[in-house]
Amino acid sequence: MIAHRIRRPAIHALIALATVAPLTPARPTSDSPLAARPNGMKSAEPTHHVFIGATVHPEPGVVWQDGYIEIRDGVIVQAMDAATATLALPGDAVIHDLTGEHIYPAFIDPYIEVDAPAPDAPGKHWSREVTPRRSALDGGGIDPDTAADRRDLGFAAGVIAPKGGVFAGSAAVVSLAERPDDPSAEWQGVYRDNVFQCLRFKRNGWEGTYPTSVPGAVALIRQTLIDADWQARQVPTRDGSHPADALTPLEDASTPLLFDCDHELKTFLAADIASEFSRPAVLLGSGMEFKWLDGIADLGLPIIIPLRFPAKPDVSTVGKAESVELETMMTWEQAPTNPRRLREKMPDTDLALTASRLPRGRDFLDELRLAIENGLGEDDALAMLTTAPARLAGVADQLGTIENGKRANLLITSGPVFDEDTDFYDIWIDGVPHTLTDRPGPDFDGTWHFFVGPEDKPFFEMTLEITGSHDSPNVVGTETWGEEGEQEPHSAQARKVVIEDNRISFLLDDEDDQRVTYIISGVLAENGLIRGTAVGPDDNTFQWAARKTGEPEDQADEPEQKQEQEPDDDDFEQAPPLPGYPFGPYAVKYE
Incomplete structure (x- = not known):
């Protein structure tokens, strides 16, 4: 740049x-007149x-x-x-x-979980799993390492949501920028607060506290929303006429409910609850929506899609192959088609991609490219990372x-x-x-005419062959000497070759000059000419220049031919059509 x-x-x-x-x-930010003034230069x-x-x-x-x-x-x-x-x-x-x-x-990640403390204020709910007053901003927000990892993937903003709980609390859209060291520098941390109320069908197991099952979580969600609607009508607290309590944030029925549906069938539970209480809803998917594609598409709810593609099953031996269920093979085959199939079935619904919940050891961009190979259009993929999450989070006027x-x-x-x-x-x-x-x-690779003095009538000249300038630089100097008519080229391998940006330096041994060494360094200018200084064995310095006369020879033909002869075991093959319902080896095929 x-x-x-x-x-x-x-x-x-x-x-x-x-x-x-x-x-x-x-x-409030540093622009607030009540904010502390930084101590130091602006x-x-x-x-x-x-x-x-x-x-x-x-x-x-x-x-x-x-x-x-x-x-x-x-x-x-x-x-x-x-x-x-x-x-x-x-x-x-x-x-x-x-x-x-x-x-x-820049991309927007619509779901990033963060730690946030439970609110410690009067009016707590009887269940510790119901904390709508908790905000993702109450704790430290997104930690610097997570923000840096997301920036590396192209994300500049993210929706952070509190971890844990059935009613986990409210989400917020935040910047993923690195906080500046200079206290006087402008820094905008929060783009929008109270984006979603985050819900999960959390169960604590039979030896835990209520709810201990998914039906119990559904009952707790429904009862909490019933209580919030009654409170909004009878003893409203949002306007300050009554003391605020745990249900106060839920009195606003316009705030979307974000349901964490870690199993594809939970999407139907979420849709039923949202419909019953006339609340807008967004689904955080499981990545397996293709298993119930038509039914989920008919819901018409926005979906945040994780790229949770299963690892390739190991069928390298007869025993391993027999131990792998056919449904496991089918899921591995079809999972990368999930974003494309949802897009095709829901062309007018906002669908967004998240880098959260990747299987361990997977790279988000690699998984995204796999989804594109399986038919997801690049424009659709870009929309799922930019315009769709911006609309879902209510920041389309900003991002x-x-x-x-x-x-x-x-x-x-x-x-x-x-x-x-x-x-x-x-x-x-x-x-x-x-x-x-x-x-x-700059690319130094190629053949260079090295000369001292005027280019058309140099006092000395030789040829430099430079290769590997971007990773492992190598320089070979070749000059021709001998009696007239019997001149032969003599080459020397340079030592201590260093190429940084537009600068090059190396040591060149001259066997014809009693094995002396020259220290040579130069700078590649915008006009394509290298100009520099060299130091001889007697500590005398002289100026030199070099002009590129040819490109490096392509030595990649043989490996390419070998690769053509030995096809990769992971060559892409388009997934077949979905088998029908229920997903698996015994599905009833579509008509």
């Missing part, structure tokens, strides 16, 4: 900057940035080949396709030329797309976001960059 403050003629002419009202947080980090040259994906299904994004104070003030307008760069902005890279709206007035939450990648070879370079959260992967430095 190149940051500079110069005008670029390719951006044509001046555009008027859109004025944007500041976004109001749900809870942060001087630039807050006005312009991104040019990148391929921008402002929303699913839309692509700007030459995008222009301008952000100020953490908010997008101008986003557009530069190919359709005449632009000039603002003089006070830091310009980031991202030619060849891609920019996406989910790249457009004027929204928060500057951007994901910058080396290529299309779902390609296996794509690197995630940076994630910007509220206009603050977080580096995910260093960009590769």
Whole structure:
């Protein structure tokens, strides 16, 4: 990424900057007049940035080949396709030329569990499993390691929900940004509070406290909602006319209920409860919805989908193969089709993906690519990570797309976001960059003409062959000497080769010069020429330069041919149609 403050003629002419009202947080921040003032100098980090040259994906299904994004104070003030307008760069902005890279709206994870203490206030519920007054913000919120892991996957925001309980408490949408060390720097931690009331069909076992079964949990949920509705009508507490108690948050029937359905059949229990009490509902799925696809689709409720794909069953021996149930094999085969099948059956319903509840040792992006291989469209996948979770969490006015007035939450990648070879370079959260992967430095690989003195009539020249500049650099210097007509090339392997960014240095032994060693270093300029300094054995220094004359030879043909001869055991095969109901070897087939 190149940051500079110069005008670029390719951006044509001046555009008027859109004025944007500041976004109001749900809870007091450092902007509050009551907040403590930081002790020290005010942060001087630039807050006005312009991104040019990148391929921008402002929303699913839309692509700007030459995008222009301008952000100020953490908010997008101008986003557009530069190919359709005449632009000039603002003089006070830091310009980031991202030619060849891609920019996406940063992802939103709609479900991340966090620890939160139970409320210690008058009016507790008789069951310790009913804590609607508990908030995911009451504890430490999301821990730094979890936030960093999510940023690495492209997430800039997440919905955090309290762990445990039948009525676990309220969820909140929070930033996944790293909290700045500078106390004077702006930091927006909470985007929206009280997003959902989180419910689980939790059972404590026969030796535990009530509820000890799923039917008991259903009964507790229903009775609690009956009590909350009665309280809202008879002795309301939300308006302050009566003392607040455990049921106060449930008096607001407009707050969606988020049901944790860790088994696909629990979705029907959740739908029945939501319908009975006329409450909006969102389902946190099990990842196995394909087993009851038609019935779940008919519910029409938004679903948060975990990518819980079973591991490949071990059938390497006769004994192991006989011990694996046919339904286990069928589940392994069909699970990666779950996001695609839900999307096909529920085209007008918000479906979102979460990185939570992955099987141990799995990578979210790998599992997502597997879902795409199994038919999930890339635009649908992007929507499930951006626009759909933004709508579910009630923050579509702030997040989910790249457009004027929204928060500057951007994901910058080396290529299309779902390609296996794509690197995630940076994630910007509220206009603050977080580096995910260093960009590769200039490519030194190839054949170079090394010369001392004028290029057309050098005092000395040789050929440098440079390979492996990005991982294991290697340099071979070759010069030709001998009597006229009998000249032969002589090569020497360089030692201590170091390539960092656009700098190269190495030691080169010269056997023709009584086995002396030259210390050589240089810098690759934007014009493609390496210029540097060398130190000879007598400590005299001289200037040198090198120009690339050829690309490295491709040595990958033989391994590719070998790979074609030996097909991978894990080659992808499309899953067959679903067998019918109930899912398994004895299903009744669809007509």
